[in-house]
Amino acid sequence: MSINHGIKSSGIRRLTHPQSWKDRFADLVIVILLLAVVASIIYPIWFIIIASVSDQTMVNTGQVNWLPKDFSLYGFRQILGDGRIWNGYRNTLLYTVVGTALNLVVTMPAAFALSRRELRGRRLIMLFFTVTMFINGGLIPTYLLYKQMGLLDSWAVFVIPGAVSVYNLIIARSFFETSIPEDLHDAAQIDGAGWFRYLTRVVLPLSSAIIAVIGLYYMVGHWNDFFTGLVYIRTYDKQPLQIVLRDILLSNQAFQGGSGATSGAGYGQEYADQIKYGVIIVSTLPLLVIYPFIQKYFNKGVMIGAIKG
Secondary structure (H helix, E strand, C coil), rough: CCCHEEEEEEEHHHHHHCCCCCHHHHHHHHHHHHHHHHHHHHHHHHHHHHHCCCCHHHHHCCCCCCCCCCCCHHHHHHHHHCCCHHHHHHHHHHHHHHHHHHHHHHHHHHHHHCCCCCCCCCHHHHHHHHHHHCCCCCCCHHHHHHHHHCCCHHHHHHHHHHHHCCHHHHHHHHHHHHHCCCHHHHHHHHHHCHHHHHHHHHHHHHHHHHHHHHHHHHHHHCCCCCCCHHCCCCCCCCCCHHHHHHHHHHHHHHHHHHHHHCCCHHHHHHHHHHHHHHHHHHHHHHHHHHHHHHHHHHHHHHHHHHCCC
């Protein structure tokens, strides 16, 4: 026992070498740089949070740095007390859920088909897809097209035109080509499985990482979609959250500016700035809440796309 223990301990001593001062210095520099990057990302978010509940005079004069001062929820009361915001939340949630589901239903089978060598002309088809990334008809032709299709002032304008993102299609196709072994298809054929069954029973269950990544990309795009509602929607009840928040911000700025003419312009601008910070939090909070639940899939999927392209 003692001999074996001595052999093992000596082996451990031979395999583990103490770090030199150069290695320690390099590790220290790496840690400092990483902390600096993390701080540069987290601090702006934290500043918006404390600024949204602080006295804006202190914010504008640089007195608010780490903790809120003169705590006030006026901005959030103005935002959440406006009935329009709940309608905007409902619309954006509908557009995001339906749009993301349609995106995945269309993108994943299309990417799988384009990844198969059995598909004749797949390179030509992929070329047609790729051309759309560089050539656009422009706003006016697109508007006229949507009008002829009956998409104007309809919830479908948020969902149908962007059913496929070519960028996400290329990522998913590359994943299928490099990460799904061909032996699985051979085994599925032996068991009598067709293409649809092979896709749904074998390929998609093994593609949870890339599905999470692409789904997050689509979800963020739908949630932040501002331009579609601004140009193609006329009925206010159908407007997404981003348009509603913009209108709340503009209306409060106009109101505070008018009241500021009699009670001091700075006083009115103070509340307008507080609402501005509150609008940023209200619009981004749902995404910040959802992201931690899919972070592990997101990190894995990003690395797959980066390494195997």
